[in-house]
Amino acid sequence: MFAQVVRQGRFGDPLTAFEIEEVPVPEPGPGEVLVAVMAAGINFNNVWAARGTPIDVIADRRRKGEPWDFHIGGSDASGIVHAVGEGVESVSPGDRIVVHPGHWDPDDAWVKGGNDPMLAPSAKIWGYNTNFGSFAQFCLAQEHQILPKAPHLTWAEAAAPTLVGTTAYRMLFGWDGHRLRPGDLVLVWGGSGGLGTQAIQLAVAHGADAVAVVSDDRRGEYATRLGAIGYLNRGGFSHWGVPPHWDDAPGYGAWMKEARRFRQALSEIAGRRSPRIVFEHPGEATIPTSVFLCAPGGMVVICAGTSGYSATVDLRYQWVMQKRLQGSHGTNDDQARAYNDLVREGRIDPSLGEVVPFHEIGRAHHDMANGIEVFGNRVALVGAPDEHAGVTGR
Incomplete structure (x- = not known):
């Protein structure tokens, strides 16, 4: 698959840190979902990933035993379920979905004890602390992160708000x-x-x-x-x-x-x-x-x-x-579902701002890093043919 990839030797300005490369499509493991990405939201966390600071996310993952020497970021995605791993029952190939960014080890003792998983030792932000985020033709997420896409939104609109919206929901209600x-x-x-x-x-x-x-x-x-x-x-x-x-x-x-x-x-x-x-x-x-x-x-x-x-x-x-x-950091499942329900009901607008093609993901992060603001949220098209595609109902 093609992906916008960051490597340690390119850390610095996002304009040059991101490069399009061809990498293997990841296989979904138990409890995981492989998604064909239609559009990907752009957030400040992958400015940090491109700079390699305050955390070198590649080195951090390799210290924990992961093999990948590159980073595919992107913490917002809209897309279509392509394949599911063992034990996944709530979604099926063909489902139109969005991905929320809360990621954790389901076997973490804190999580299994019924506590807020975003306070668990294993808590991460998907597409920042994890690899195979949404800046690629396929992304890999955990089953619990998968939420139904609002039918009245385009792929671009649906990809725009979930990280910031669920973060805001936790900040205000958590x-x-x-x-x-x-x-x-x-x-x-x-x-x-x-x-x-x-x-x-x-x-x-x-x-x-x-x-x-x-x-x-x-x-x-x-x-x-x-x-x-x-x-x-x-x-x-x-x-x-x-x-x-x-x-x-x-x-x-x-x-x-x-x-x-x-x-x-x-x-x-x-x-x-x-x-x-x-x-x-x-x-x-x-x-x-x-x-x-x-x-x-x-x-x-x-x-x-x-x-x-x-x-x-x-x-x-x-x-x-x-x-x-x-x-406040990230979102748990209950907060993400509550926020997504408001979006699906049309009570929250995704505030879509700039839409860029896939090859301009680095430029969009560069602009964000340099204070070139847009109204609302930036999104990159990945599999979607244009910014108007994806609506299935009004």
């Missing part, structure tokens, strides 16, 4: 005592991007109010069309990044003045409410503001660090106001 509730205010960073578009729609679908943070007014208008009650243009503020140390009174005071001005802009949209949930993924540039803005007893929930990993938190706002800083 944490005891801090699950999204009707009437909540949610601040959504990157409200016009993949994660943000899904978070806004999930909030609206559950009776909550979302305010988007975006990089320009056009993106803000896009977020409001998805249901956000308003937006903040971060370009009008200057306090991003690691703030001055607290004992630098002039520097910290200047940072705090901007943070308070940002809070005032939020109040002008949402009234005197503070966000009970702050939906985070930029990380280093925004965490100080997120913790400052979060309501007492509320939660800042984060799934990435696209602006950097060395975040600084003023602990005075953390402990005195009893705010929670919660990490």
